[in-house]
Amino acid sequence: MPVWRLNNPVQHYDWGSPDYIPELLGSSEPDTRPVAELWLGAHPKAPSLLGIADQQIPLDQFIASNPEAILGKAMQLYDGRLPFLFKVLAAESPLSIQAHPSKAQARLGFARENALRVPPDAPQRNYRDDNHKPELICALTPFTLLCGFRAYADICRDFRSLGLDPFFSTFGAFAKFGDQRSFQLLMIQILTLPKERAGEVLRHLAQALAEDAGLPTLTRETVLLLLDAYPGDIGALAPLYLNLRLLQPGEAVFLGPGIPHAYLHGAGLELMANSDNVLRGGLTPKHMDIEELARILDFSPYYPASLPCRQESAELRTYESPAEEFSLSAIRLEGGSLALDTRQMPVILLCLEGAATLRAEAVELELTRGGSAFVSADTGPYSLSGSAKLWTATVPPLKTETPLRK
DSSP, X not given: OXXXXXXXXXXXXXXXXXXXXXXXXXXXXXXXXXXXXXXXXXXTTSOOEEEETTEEEEHHHHHHHSHHHHHTHHHHHTTTSOXXXXXXXXXXXXXXXXXXXXXXXXXXXXXXXHHTTOOTTOTTOSOSXXXXXXXXXXXXXXXXXXXXXXXXXXXXXXXXHTTOGGGXXXXXXXXXXXXXXXXXXXXXXXXXXXXXXXXHHHHHXXXXXXXXXXXXXXXXHHHHHHHHHSTTOGGGGHHHHEEEEEEOTTOEEEEOTTOOEEEEEEEEEEEXXXXXXXXXXXXXXXXXXXXXXXXXXXXXXXXXXXXXXXXXXXXXXXXXXXXXXXXXXXXXXXXXXXXEEOTTSOEEEXXXXXXXXXXXXXXXXXXXXXXXXXXXXGGOEEEEEEEEXXXXXXXXXXXXXXXXXX
16 A cells, blocks of 8 residues: 555644644544644654554554665665654744754764763753754744844844843944854853843843834834743843744745744744754753853854745645755645656645545545645655645655656
């Protein structure tokens, strides 16, 4: 059998939405817990399940049973593991400020913590594996996030307009030189402020906002949101030094190694390399290692532009990102059909609206809202028909290969 329906786990985190994912899945069972994420993939912490011979088989175990056939070309590239994790994310309240290491940083950090015998599940562990974690977020609803450091001149202007500059001894050098080194020293001072001093800064900030310091409305509202959501957390200053973006549905950005970011509100599709390496820098009660975070952060100004899309056909568009591990495509069917090919790579499909029939060899699967399927790399050509909006996650073509469409 070349295709399988997926049964996907959900994650209950405090910042999650109480209704978006349950409504997507058509859940009728009452549950007061927030539902933050729906995971589609083979992550060992919570793999998707495949229905095979009246059994529910975890996808990671299924792949391990015959990785050459199931992963195809990805087998050689990614050591017999599905290289990506696909998620539906629904944020009701802000997530932590975080960044992810490069491959080289992850390998060094993982080896170092192993040598120090830091337990794999220890809260203070920074590196859970030796892989990097580039990610893509695509909005399904209006989606607010912080991402990448702002232009230095803008940071300097807003700190001064709010009267924050006297609180930081490193600010004078930053204002004078405006270079990466002076900004790095300012950021380290901000993130390592003693609790009492941070409280003074935040009280001053709240007062300055009450008196209207001339910030854009969305920036002001976001700082106030963070002050309320994370009392006493210096991360509430983040909208002053990180870019604040409001993505519209269908708009996506790519976040590479070292780029600080925080998802604030909305629902989106998150597609990432299969790694758990996260270093946090605020808006969280969890462990923070600022020294290690400073090692992996890219302190240069960076504004993540919206990803361009390559229109493969009238029905299919693919988001163009630099990731080697994953590729996201959107499919819109309006009563017709679309021929596709796995290109000897595994594919996960998710239906978000309508209904579609997935046909591969002699197998047919009906996918409705919230339904998903796994297509093995050895399937080859397959097709979709119906009236539906679907999304696919796969491994991108090699440089010599053609895109998704057959």
